[in-house]
Amino acid sequence: MSLKVLGISTSPRANGNSDRLLRQALAGAEAAGAQVEYVRLSDFKIGPCTECDGCYATGICVLRDDYERILSKMLDADRLIFATPVFFMSVCAQAKILIDRGQCLWAAKYLLKKTIAPKRPDRSAMVIALGGSKSKRMFESVRLTMKSYFDSLHVRYAANLFVNRVDNCGEIEQHAEAMKQAFRLGKELAAADTPATREPVDVELT
Numbered sequence: 001m002s003l004k005v006l007g008i009s010t011s012p013r014a015n016g017n018s019d020r021l022l023r024q025a026l027a028g029a030e031a032a033g034a035q036v037e038y039v040r041l042s043d044f045k046i047g048p049c050t051e052c053d054g055c056y057a058t059g060i061c062v063l064r065d066d067y068e069r070i071l072s073k074m075l076d077a078d079r080l081i082f083a084t085p086v087f088f089m090s091v092c093a094q095a096k097i098l099i100d101r102g103q104c105l106w107a108a109k110y111l112l113k114k115t116i117a118p119k120r121p122d123r124s125a126m127v128i129a130l131g132g133s134k135s136k137r138m139f140e141s142v143r144l145t146m147k148s149y150f151d152s153l154h155v156r157y158a159a160n161l162f163v164n165r166v167d168n169c170g171e172i173e174q175h176a177e178a179m180k181q182a183f184r185l186g187k188e189l190a191a192a193d194t195p196a197t198r199e200p201v202d203v204e205l206t
């Protein structure tokens, strides 16, 4: 049975740079035989966490919107590819709203000691992030945020593809190395026999 790979494009810009890299990574996963699904976060209506603590008793978010729909996709996938532009040194606001709604996952795991995805123990994820500047430090926040999120989601943090100095819409297509690495990392992520490493595989390009 082929692995399911879900790619989540979080940028508000349609067909932007992180989106194009994500689709390249999904093409790599498909080449490895995976069943791939691409979603744009902006197609889901998801509000921010209201810190009502309603999930602390059940591990389930009490807000009713499209969050449940995207969460079930994430829990149903063997592999996740999460793509974000860097906005003010971190993930974009749209991505952060999704991540903060993960407080119910945190509650389930750490307060209630519940396992949220028992059918898929071997889940792993990759992050694609890029920004217009040459600052390498802009990925520090992305890395910390995603590590914390993936811990709550019960997925292993397998790889990063971080790219500097990509600004104008579509410019990433000129960055042959980034496109190549996205395909390669997507393919490796979807290869069931890839050995797990303790730290994420890092590819940082300028």
Ligand SMILES: Cc1cc2nc3c(=O)[nH]c(=O)nc-3n(C[C@H](O)[C@H](O)[C@H](O)COP(=O)(O)O)c2cc1C
Binding pocket: 011, 012, 013, 015, 016, 017, 018, 019, 084, 085, 086, 087, 088, 089, 090, 130, 131, 132, 133, 134, 135, 138, 166, 167, 168, 169, 170
């Ligand atoms: C609100 C906003 C904040 C940004 N902040 C940063 C930043 O902190 N560092 C950086 O290198 N680029 C920053 N950028 C530039 C974007 O990361 C860059 O244009 C990127 O290519 C956008 O990717 P996308 O096409 O996938 O949305 C910012 C852009 C916007 C609109």
